[in-house]
Amino acid sequence: MFDISQETPSDWWEVEALYDLCFAPGREALSSYRLRDGVDKVADLSLVARDADGTVGGAIRYWPIRIGDGTDAPRALLLGPVAVHPTHQGEGLGGLLIADSLDRARHLGWDRVMLVGDAPYYGRFGFERLDGVEMPPPTNPDRVLGLPLRDGAWDGITGQVLRDL
Structure with a gap:
């Protein structure tokens, strides 16, 4: 049994330690991290799962992005x-965090979410390859996936993914 709650500033060290444990040492060199530099995470969607002992067993974060140039470029979430x-x-905890946070994103009025990841894993949540949406290099275009949170939310959206400051 896990208690899922919004990440707080006091959770930061535990969450970062979890990411260090789960990902390669060079994780912060990935292109998706350039989109996070100097941008606050979406606090309402950044969640931690604590087990019965209060230990962080899982975490998920989201970041605001834009696709294309200009201030009127469509916004999206970067999972x-x-x-x-x-x-x-x-144990299904990753799936629980993803499903819970996507549901929260819908209720908060977000229209679309994207990520760079494994299509077979994220496809079970409805994510599909995004053609025409370009992540900063080096990113394999086959791993750029999107999910509309509203019908047609990705229709016609193309361009470079940029930080949303």
Whole structure:
């Protein structure tokens, strides 16, 4: 049993330690991190899951982005990173964090979300490859995935993914 709640400033060290444990040492060199530099995460959607002992077993964060140039460029959420402590992997906690946070995003009025990840894993949540949406290099275009939170939310949206300051 896990208690899922919004990440607080006091959770920061535990969440960062979890990300360090779950991802390669060079994780912050990835192109998706350039989109996070100097941008506040979406606090309402950045969640932690604590087990019965109060230990962080999983975490998920979201960041605001824009697709295309100009102040009227469509906004979206960038999902990631999401991580589950190795002792809780295979229990469905990652899926629970993703499903819960996507539901919260819909209720908060967000229209679309994207990520860079494994299509077979994220496809079960409805994510599909985004053609014409360009992540900063080096990013494999086959791993650029999107999910409309409203019908047609990705229709006709193309261009470079940029930070939303």
